[in-house]
Amino acid sequence: xxxxxxxTEMTATEGAIVQINCTYQTSGxxxxxxxxxxxxxxxxxxxxxxxxxxxxxxxxxxxxxxxxGYSYLLLKELQMKDSASYLCAGMDSNYQLIWGAGxxxxxxx
Amino acid sequence: xxxxxxxxxxxxxxxxTSVKIECRSLDFQATTMFWYRxxxxxxxxxxxxxxxxxxxxxxxxxxxxxxxxxxxxxxxxTLTVTSAHxxxxxxxxxxxxGVEREGLYEQxxxxxxxxxxx
Numbered sequence: 131x132x133x134x135x136x137x138t139e140m141t142a143t144e145g146a147i148v149q150i151n152c153t154y155q156t157s158g159x160x161x162x163x164x165x166x167x168x169x170x171x172x173x174x175x176x177x178x179x180x181x182x183x184x185x186x187x188x189x190x191x192x193x194x195x196x197x198x199g200y201s202y203l204l205l206k207e208l209q210m211k212d213s214a215s216y217l218c219a220g221m222d223s224n225y226q227l228i229w230g231a232g233x234x235x236x237x238x239x
Numbered sequence: 240x241x242x243x244x245x246x247x248x249x250x251x252x253x254x255x256t257s258v259k260i261e262c263r264s265l266d267f268q269a270t271t272m273f274w275y276r277x278x279x280x281x282x283x284x285x286x287x288x289x290x291x292x293x294x295x296x297x298x299x300x301x302x303x304x305x306x307x308x309x310x311x312x313x314x315x316x317t318l319t320v321t322s323a324h325x326x327x328x329x330x331x332x333x334x335x336x337g338v339e340r341e342g343l344y345e346q347x348x349x350x351x352x353x354x355x356x357x
Contacts (some may be wrong), residue, residue: 160344172332172348173283217282223338225344231282 132156134230140206141236150192150203150216150233158223162194165217167232173217176203183186205235213237241267243335245349252323252356259319260352262333268313269335273346274306278328289316323356330354 133155142148154162161180165173179185179194179201193205205218215232222228242265252258262272270291275283287297287308295308308318316335320327330353334346 170330170351170353172351174348175345178345221344226285226288227346229282229285 132220132222132228133143134220134228136216136233137204137232138231138237141238142205144208144239146208146211147204147206148208148235149211150205150218150235152201152203152218152230154183154199154201154218154220154228154230156220156222156228159196161223162192162223163219164192164201164203164220165219165228167215167217168212176216184201210237210239218225241328241335241337241345241347243269243347243349245333245336245352247352248350249353250355251335252354253322254356255322257321258323258354259317260333260354261332262318262349264335264347267335267337269316269337269345270313271336272310272316273334273336274308274316274318275332275334277332285317287355320354323354325356327356328356346351 136152163178164176166176167173177192183195187205194201215234217232218230219227240355244263246261271309274286276286277283285298286301287295289295289308289310291310297303310316330351332351333349337345
């Protein structure tokens with residue numbers, strides 16, 4: 131079966147660094163996506179990895195290890211506006227996204 | 240960048256009535272669009288995949304006669320919730336799949352439509 135696992139909730143302090151982990155099992159693999167979703171809004175695209183390694187994009191970085199079925203999203207210099215849910219999604223061989231339940235990130239001052 | 244719009248952004252309707260939600264890709268052609276539903280404190284659930292000019296493919300457990308999807312053009316897909324009931328109250332989000340670029344198909348999401356059935 132296909133499955134995406136990520137923690138339900140995490141708490142971090144403003145200005146700190148947080149790493150959100152995701153493990154995946156998909157039928158075939160065409161990449162791993164990270165999306166950010168604020169309450170009541172649609173998800174917005176953060177990153178895409180299909181090759182192993184780290185992709186850096188400003189304060190956000192995403193890492194992928196295909197052999198381990200593992201990815202993480204790294205957020206640096208946390209800001210209060212980063213409080214949101216972070217969704218991990220694997221793309222299967224049919225190019226469908228398999229979604230995790232999301233990780234609610236709470237930023238404290 | 241690619242923009243997807245949805246209309247309306249929110250709607251309140253009475254039980255038993257039908258509601259149509261439009262999803263448009265504004266600056267690109269989308270042969271494939273997806274419809275998702277999100278209940279409070281739950282993740283996005285794919286309802287159906289809509290391909291231009293053909294019948295939609297529904298996920299297991301989604302009633303195709305209740306959730307009518309029409310993808311009549313490369314820029315427009317519509318979702319009609321027929322005979323809506325309070326349990327259909329949810330956040331409905333569409334996304335459009337872009338062209339392949341170095342093996343990547345990014346999905347572009349609409350802003351969502353919040354449906355409340357009274």
